[in-house]
Amino acid sequence: MASMSEQPPHTPAEEPAWKRRAVERSTQAAKRRAEERVDRFLDAARAVVAEKGTTDFTVQEVVDRSRQSLRSFYQHFDGKHELLLALFEDAMATTAVRLRTAAAGQHDPRERLRCVVRELFESVRPSPAGARRPLFADFAPRLLVSHPRATGAAVAPVVAVFAALTAELEPTGLLRTGVDPRRVAELTVRTVLFAAQPGGRDGEAPLTADEVWDFCAHGLLRG
Incomplete structure (x- = not known):
C-alpha cells in the first residue's frame, strides 16, 4: 500500500468556462475605468501646462482640473x-x-x-x-x-x-x-x-x- 507521500498530487477540476469569462469581463471593465481615469489626469495636466506656459504646477492643480481625487491620482502615478x-x-x-x-x-x-x-x-x-x-x-x-x-x-x-x-x-x-x-x-x-x-x-x-x-x-x- 502506497504511503501518503507517494500519493499523486491533487489536481483541482478545470475552472469552468463561465467563471473565466466572468473574471475576464470584470478585469477588462476595471482596466477601461483605470485607462479613463489616467486619460482624465493627462488631459488635465495638458490643460494646466498650456494655461501656465510652464511645467511648474502642483499635483493638486491637476487633480482639481480632472475632478478626481488625490487618492485616485496616487493610485496611478507616484508623483x-x-x-x-x-x-x-x-x-x-x-x-x-x-x-x-x-x-x-x-x-x-x-x-x-x-x-x-x-x-x-x-x-x-x-x-x-x-x-x-x-x-x-x-x-x-x-x-x-x-x-x-x-x-x-x-x-x-x-x-x-x-x-x-x-x-x-x-x-x-x-x-x-x-x-x-x-x-x-x-x-x-x-x-x-x-x-x-x-x-x-x-x-x-x-x-x-x-x-x-x-x-x-x-x-x-x-x-
Missing part, C-alpha cells in the same frame, strides 16, 4: 515627475506617427530624412507666436540629465522612425562607411530636440530647421 514623463512619452508617440505620415509624402530617401528632421524641429520649438512648449523646453532637458534611461525610452518611437529612414539611405551610397543607423538616429533626434530650444547670445537669430538639417546631414552624408 508629478511620473505624470510629466507620461505626458512626454505620449507626445513622442504622437510625434512619431506624424513623422511617418510626413515621410510617406516623399519619394527620395534623402528627402524623407530631411522632411522628418524639419518636422521634428518645427513640432518642438516655440511657436511662431512665441509660445513656449514647456515639455520640451523645461522638462526634456532636465529629464536627459537626471533620468537618461527614461529619456531614451520616451524618445524610442521617434528614434525608430529616424533609424528606418537612415537605413534606407544605405543602398544609395550616401551614408559614410560604417555608420550605424540606430546610433546615428539617436544622435540626430537628440540634436534636433535640443537645437530647437531657445538659446545662444542675446540678439542672435535662433537656429532654423534648415541649419539643423545641414548640420545633421553633413555629419552623416557624403558631399
Whole structure:
C-alpha cells in the first residue's frame, strides 16, 4: 500500500468556462475605468501646462482640473515627475506617427530624412507666436540629465522612425562607411530636440530647421 507521500498530487477540476469569462469581463471593465481615469489626469495636466506656459504646477492643480481625487491620482502615478514623463512619452508617440505620415509624402530617401528632421524641429520649438512648449523646453532637458534611461525610452518611437529612414539611405551610397543607423538616429533626434530650444547670445537669430538639417546631414552624408 502506497504511503501518503507517494500519493499523486491533487489536481483541482478545470475552472469552468463561465467563471473565466466572468473574471475576464470584470478585469477588462476595471482596466477601461483605470485607462479613463489616467486619460482624465493627462488631459488635465495638458490643460494646466498650456494655461501656465510652464511645467511648474502642483499635483493638486491637476487633480482639481480632472475632478478626481488625490487618492485616485496616487493610485496611478507616484508623483508629478511620473505624470510629466507620461505626458512626454505620449507626445513622442504622437510625434512619431506624424513623422511617418510626413515621410510617406516623399519619394527620395534623402528627402524623407530631411522632411522628418524639419518636422521634428518645427513640432518642438516655440511657436511662431512665441509660445513656449514647456515639455520640451523645461522638462526634456532636465529629464536627459537626471533620468537618461527614461529619456531614451520616451524618445524610442521617434528614434525608430529616424533609424528606418537612415537605413534606407544605405543602398544609395550616401551614408559614410560604417555608420550605424540606430546610433546615428539617436544622435540626430537628440540634436534636433535640443537645437530647437531657445538659446545662444542675446540678439542672435535662433537656429532654423534648415541649419539643423545641414548640420545633421553633413555629419552623416557624403558631399
